[in-house]
Amino acid sequence: MCGIVGYVGRYNAKGILMNGLKKLEYRGYDSAGIAIISHRALVIRRCKGKISCLEERVLKEYIEGNVGVGHTRWATHGRPSEGNAHPHSDCASRLVVVHNGIIENYLQLKKRLLAGGHVFKSETDTEVIAHLVEQYLKPMKKKDLLKAVQLSIKQLKGSYAIAVISLDDPHTLVAARHFSPLIVGLGRDEYFVASDIPAILDRTKTVIPVQDNEIVHLTSLGAHFYDHNLRKITRKPMTIDWDPVTAEKGGYKHFMLKEIFEQPMTIQETIRGRFSLESGDLIFDENNLSKTAMKGIRKIYFVACGTAYHAGMVGKYLVEDIAKIPCEVDLASEFRYRKPLLDKETLIIAITQSGETADTLAALREAKRHGARTLAICNVTGSSATRDADGVVYTRTGPEIGVASTKAFTAQLAIICALAIYFAHVRAIITKKRTIELMESLYRLPRLVKKVLALEPAVKAVAQKYFKQRDFLYLGRNVNYPIALEGALKLKEISYIHAEGYAAGEMKHGPIALIDEQMPVVVLATGGVVYDKVLSNIQEIKARGGMVLALATEGDHHIKKIGVDDLIYMPQVAEVLSTITNTVVLQLFAYHVANLRGCDVDQPRNLAKSVVVE
Numbered sequence: 223m224c225g226i227v228g229y230v231g232r233y234n235a236k237g238i239l240m241n242g243l244k245k246l247e248y249r250g251y252d253s254a255g256i257a258i259i260s261h262r263a264l265v266i267r268r269c270k271g272k273i274s275c276l277e278e279r280v281l282k283e284y285i286e287g288n289v290g291v292g293h294t295r296w297a298t299h300g301r302p303s304e305g306n307a308h309p310h311s312d313c314a315s316r317l318v319v320v321h322n323g324i325i326e327n328y329l330q331l332k333k334r335l336l337a338g339g340h341v342f343k344s345e346t347d348t349e350v351i352a353h354l355v356e357q358y359l360k361p362m363k364k365k366d367l368l369k370a371v372q373l374s375i376k377q378l379k380g381s382y383a384i385a386v387i388s389l390d391d392p393h394t395l396v397a398a399r400h401f402s403p404l405i406v407g408l409g410r411d412e413y414f415v416a417s418d419i420p421a422i423l424d425r426t427k428t429v430i431p432v433q434d435n436e437i438v439h440l441t442s443l444g445a446h447f448y449d450h451n452l453r454k455i456t457r458k459p460m461t462i463d464w465d466p467v468t469a470e471k472g473g474y475k476h477f478m479l480k481e482i483f484e485q486p487m488t489i490q491e492t493i494r495g496r497f498s499l500e501s502g503d504l505i506f507d508e509n510n511l512s513k514t515a516m517k518g519i520r521k522i523y524f525v526a527c528g529t530a531y532h533a534g535m536v537g538k539y540l541v542e543d544i545a546k547i548p549c550e551v552d553l554a555s556e557f558r559y560r561k562p563l564l565d566k567e568t569l570i571i572a573i574t575q576s577g578e579t580a581d582t583l584a585a586l587r588e589a590k591r592h593g594a595r596t597l598a599i600c601n602v603t604g605s606s607a608t609r610d611a612d613g614v615v616y617t618r619t620g621p622e623i624g625v626a627s628t629k630a631f632t633a634q635l636a637i638i639c640a641l642a643i644y645f646a647h648v649r650a651i652i653t654k655k656r657t658i659e660l661m662e663s664l665y666r667l668p669r670l671v672k673k674v675l676a677l678e679p680a681v682k683a684v685a686q687k688y689f690k691q692r693d694f695l696y697l698g699r700n701v702n703y704p705i706a707l708e709g710a711l712k713l714k715e716i717s718y719i720h721a722e723g724y725a726a727g728e729m730k731h732g733p734i735a736l737i738d739e740q741m742p743v744v745v746l747a748t749g750g751v752v753y754d755k756v757l758s759n760i761q762e763i764k765a766r767g768g769m770v771l772a773l774a775t776e777g778d779h780h781i782k783k784i785g786v787d788d789l790i791y792m793p794q795v796a797e798v799l800s801t802i803t804n805t806v807v808l809q810l811f812a813y814h815v816a817n818l819r820g821c822d823v824d825q826p827r828n829l830a831k832s833v834v835v836e
C-alpha cells in the first residue's frame with residue numbers, strides 16, 4: 223500500500239504535495255518523491271526513508287510550478303531505495319508516473335518494452351507504466367496525455383491508482399484507478415488527486431471518489447471523468463465533514479477498526495498474482511531457494527512470536543494435510559534454546575509482520591548457522607528478517623498501525639495457504655489442475671471476508687452483553703484451535719480481560735473446573751471434521767452453567783437446540799479458510815469489547831508494535 227497525490231492549480235505545487243504526502247505517511251514510508259513541471263522542465267526529487275528525509279532535501283529549494291505529483295512508498299517490488307522511489311519517468315524523462323497497487327504482468331510488459339529499446343532505471347513494476355505512456359505519446363502529432371494513458375492502462379493487469387504528468391502536455395494531470403483507492407479533490411481554481419482524503423482535507427472538503435476503471439483529466443479549469451473508453455462521465459461531488467485525525471483513520475474511530483475493514487483488500491493484494499497459472503508455481507518476492515531445494519525439503523519449522531506464532535500453528539495443520547511435509551511450530555523465544563535438529567533438508571519459515579522481532583531474528587540466524595534453508599513471511603520490505611532469509615514472501619497489507627495485529631495475521635494465513643498448495647504442487651502431491659482449483663478458492667476469500675464484516679452489528683450487540691466480564695475461555699479444534707488462541711490474545715491485549723485459548727478437547731483435562739455462570743466461553747463451531755466433538759464440548763459447558771457464545775455456519779439449526787446463549791452465523795466456507803473468516807469475527811468482538819471498556823485500542827498499555835528486544 224502506498225500513497226499518491228497530484229495537483230493542478232493556481233498555487234505552487236511543492237508545499238501542497240509535501241503536505242499531502244505527510245498526511246499519507248500512514249500508508250507507507252520507506253521512500254518518497256515528488257515531480258513538478260517547472261519552466262518546461264520536470265523537476266524530480268526522491269529520497270529513501272521517511273518523508274522527513276525528502277522534506278529536508280526540498281525544504282530550502284524553491285521549485286516553481288503548479289502541476290505536480292508525489293508518492294510515499296510501501297515497497298512491494300524492488301527494495302526501498304532512491305532508485306526505486308516514485309515518481310518513475312520514461313526514457314526521455316519527459317513524463318512521470320506515481321502508482322499505488324501491483325502490476326501483475328509487469329515482467330511481460332517490461333520484456334516487450336526492453337525489446338522495443340526502452341531503458342529501465344528501477345526494479346519496480348510501476349516503471350512499465352511510464353514507458354507505456356511514452357510509447358503512445360511520442361508518435362502523437364498533437365500530444366494527448368489522456369489518450370496515451372487510456373491506451374496504456376488497457377495493457378495493465380493487476381491493481382493501480384496512478385497519476386501521470388508530462389512536459390508534452392504540461393497543464394494536465396491524468397489519473398486512473400483499478401482496484402486501488404483514488405479520490406479527486408475540487409478546490410477553488412485548484413484540483414487534486416490522492417489515495418485518501420487526509421492528503422487534501424486542509425485544501426478542500428469537496429471530493430469525488432474515483433470508481434474502478436475510470437480515468438480523470440485535471441487541468442486548472444476543472445476535473446473531467448471518463449470511462450475506460452474515454453466516454454465522458456458525470457460525477458456528483460460529496461462534502462467530507464471529518465477532522466484531519468478522523469480522516470487519517472478513514473472515518474473509523476481507531477486504526478485497528480480501519481485495518482480490520484481493510485482485510486478484503488489486503489488479502490486480495492497479498493494473494494494477487496501469487497501463482498503462475500501456466501506453471502502453477504508460487505511467485506515468491508525474493509527467492510534464493512531453487513525448486514530442487516524446495517522439492518528436497520523434508521521438514522518444516524514455523525518459528526514466530528505472538529499472533530504470528532498462531533499463524534505458524536495453522537501452517538502446521540495445512541502443510542501436513544495438503545503437502546504431507548512433517549512440520550513443527552516453535553515459539554521463536556524457545557526455538558534456539560532447545561537445540562532443534564536442523565540440516566539442509568529443513569526449512570525454517572519465520573513469520574513476522576515487522577521483520578524486526580528480536581526473538582524471531584535470533585531463531586532465523588540460529589537456523590542458518592545449522593545450515594537450514596530459511597524463508598520469511600513478512601510485511602516490511604527490506605526489514606532484517608527479509609535480509610537474513612534465503613527467500614521472502616511479503617504480506618502486502620501496507621503499514622499496520624494498530625499494535626494488535628489484524629490484517630497482517632489474515633494475510634499471513636493466506637500466504638501460508640498458498641505455500642501449502644505450492645509445496646504440494648512442487649512435490650507432485652496434487653495435480654496442476656488441483657493446484658489452480660485450490661488457488662482459485664483463495665482468490666474468492668476477499669469476497670467472503672467482506673460478507674463476514676457485514677456481521678459487525680451482530681458482533682457489537684454481543685460485545686455489549688459481555689464487555690464487563692472478567693474472564694473468558696476461547697475453544698477451538700483442529701485448524702481452529704490456533705484461532706481460539708488468537709481470539710483470546712486479541713481480547714486480552716486490547717481489553718485487558720483475562721482470556722485463555724484452549725483446544726476444546728482439553729476442557730475435560732482441567733479448564734472445565736473454571737466453568738460457572740461467570741465464565742463466558744467463545745466456541746468456534748463452524749463445522750469441519752470435529753464438529754460433533756465441539757457440540758459435545760458445548761453441552762459439557764452448558765451442563766455446568768457456563769455461558770456459550772458460538773460461531774456457527776449459517777443453516778446450522780442443530781447448534782441452536784443445545785442451548786447456546788449467543789450465536790453468530792458465519793458464511794459457509796471450507797474449514798481451512800474458516801481460520802480467516804472466524805478470525806475476523808473474533809477481531810471485531812475484541813475490538814468492540816475493548817472500545818466499550820474505554821481502552822486505548824490502538825496503543826494498549828505495556829505493548830509495542832515490534833518487540834526488538836529479547
Ligand code: AGP
Binds near residue numbers: 582
Ligand atoms: C499481535 O497482536 C501482538 N501485538 C504481538 O503478539 C505480535 O504478533 C508479535 O510481537 C510478533 O510481532 P511480528 O509479527 O512483528 O514479529
